[in-house]
Amino acid sequence: MKSLMLFLQSVLTDVGTLCCVSTSRDLETITARVKHEGLSFLTITLPSYGKDFERSLDLGYVADEMFLGFKTYEASGLPRLFEGFLQQVFDFGTGRLLDEPSIDAIFAVRQLTLLFGKIELECSDERKRAAIDSYVECEKDMDALLWGLSDAQLRDFRRVSELLWRDIFTDLEHMLEACEVVPRFSGGSTADKLSGNRKYDGINSWPELAQSIFPWEENLYNTAVSARADRPRAFSHLSVGDRSMHILEPGTETPVKVVLVPKTMKTPRVIAMEPTCMQFMQQGLLRAFSQVVQANDSARALVGWQSQEPNRSLARSASRSGKLATLDLSEASDRVSNLLVIKMFGPYRLLAEAVQAVRSNTADVPGHGVLRLAKYASMGSALTFPLESLVFMTIVFLGIEQELNRPLTKAAVKRLLHQVRTFGDDIIVPTRYTRSVIGSLEAYGLKVNTRKSFWTGKFRESCGGDYYDGEDVTVTRCRALFPTSRSQVPELVSTVALRNLLYKAGLWNAVRFLDEKLEGLIPFPAVEETSPVLGKFSFLGHQTDGWNSDLQRPFVRGAVLRPVLPTSRLDGYGALLKFFLTRGDSDIASEVEMDLEHGGRPVVVDIKLRKACPF
Secondary structure (H helix, E strand, O other): OHHHHHHHHHHHHHHHHHHOOOOHHHHHHHHHHHHHHOOHHHHHHHHHHHHHHHHHHHHOEOOOOOOOOOOEOOOOOOEOOOHHHHOOOEOOOOOEEOOOOOHHHHHHHHHHHHOOOOOOOOOOHHHHHHHHHHHHHHHHHHHHHHHHOOHHHHHHHHHHHHHHHHHHHHHHHHHHHOOOOOOOOOOOOOOOOOOOOHHHHOOOEEEHHHOOOOOHHHHOOOOOOOOHHHOOOOOOEEEEOOEEEEEEOOOOOOOEEEEEEOOOOOOOEEEEEOOHHHHHHHHHHHHHHHHHHHHOHHHHHHEOOOOOHHHHHHHHHHHHHOOEEEEEEEOOHHHOEHHHHHHHHOOOHHHHHHHHHOOOOEEEEOOOEEEEOOEOOOEOEOOHHHHHHHHHHHHHHHHHHHHHOOOOOHHHHHHOEOOEEEEOOEEEEEHHHHHHHHHHHHHOOOEEOHHHOEOOOOEEEEOOEEEEOOEEOOOOOOOOOOOOOOOOHHHHHHHHHHHHHHHHHOOHHHHHHHHHHHHOOOOOOEOOOOOOEOOEOOOOOOOOOEEEOOOOEEEEEEEEEEEEOOEOOOOHHHHHHHHHHHOOOOOOOOOOOOOOOEOOOOOEEEEEEEEEOOO
16 A cells, blocks of 8 residues: 555656646645545545546536535535646636646546556455346346337347448358358366366367357367268267267256456456357357458448557547547446347348357356346357447447438448447447437447546547547556565566556656666566567667677566466377467467467466567
């Protein structure tokens, strides 16, 4: 706690100097409240202040319900904390936004209030239970939505979906017909606890629903030859060579395992671990979806899940012009009804079958047992992000169509390209359609987070980029507690990244504070960002400690990460399968990809002090 407070003091000094503001009273107030309320003041209460500040920027004035929990001035409703900065943004007599507020002061308030908002710490058991209860309640909402949507709504949804996605869905259908969708394994945890190389030979059950699209004989046993037309539809156990498979009838598949992972002190992140066989097939479909979207100009302009830059660029221009709104959804992944997914893919038999075949129907929820799911998938499925992007965009255009008061056409969609876009739950739409789009999203069971949605003022936020009147006011966030020893490798890596971001932001006192802390634990030389060494970025360039005559390049002494992979031996058909799935275009797999002795994510990441290239 003391270290965090000293760090906050250094940031306070930096932004105070930037805005020519005395911050001594602010520091006294923060110190008193942290002493009384603990770490939650920094991680929950201050970020709430920051969100109210953003909302006030968007509204153009301070509303009555803003800044609860802080002492405020009666006339304006503005808080006394950070008063010196707020005076450069708002009129303290009326609480209204100044005609030309200080961009530096806007950045300063956001930096101070949001600095610790995303720090990954365990939250209380009560908050964990609340997160699980919220997951279950959300599922009940999705179940109710099955009966709440009218036939007309579902017909409209399918019609607009067909208008938007016909080309990419047709391409995907052709890929499935030609058996060009190749499943792949990922490094994530699974419900059946298979990890590393064990995934290549450890799967012993397969859903019957997947057999017609992804037959296990062809995807897990690479020497098998079987004709799709001759494949039996009713079976409980199949064997090929020396490998056998238990075929799971519909309703008997392994449920996803719902778990909590650290996110913030306010709430944990709820994710679901998929069975290995589902994860395997989902990765193949994800790759196929990515390929067809990237190859289609219209689809690539509307949705994306590989680069956040298009959303950020639109948000920046929107903050100046005011022509575009940035919308954010709450519980986005958990509110995509499977009914909508079924309707979206209805006309495409193989694609519809494939998308449903790789979907887990049930979830094992702590304290609630196994529940049947009405949502398509929880966060954790490889298809959650792409499918939610497609569903959200379809609903957005339904809202636009309602505002236009006429059916959408291809020409109308084309005119809106580069004005409408989704990256998961980060949505951008023309401001004039905002109200109808929000109404449409809510009509289909989604929740718009109005505290993180902006359309009336000059502040916009999307995909981690924050802008006011065309100026970048993105803040740097502390993601982890500071390390106290060299063995705390994740904390070291996070702190080095934080230091370098603060350096680029010009917060020199904060940089010096972190430099002293890091230099007490590891050698901390100046290196380029591409160097393997954990070091400091500098506009003055990198340092060198000598010359490597063998490699004919300079070297620097520093700390280099050394991941320790778990032992996971693989041979036989599993090894052959790994070769076929991981080989590159040249048909020569890399040494790391084809490691048959180790596999999976590192069990620990160690640090080794050695000589390495500084660039």
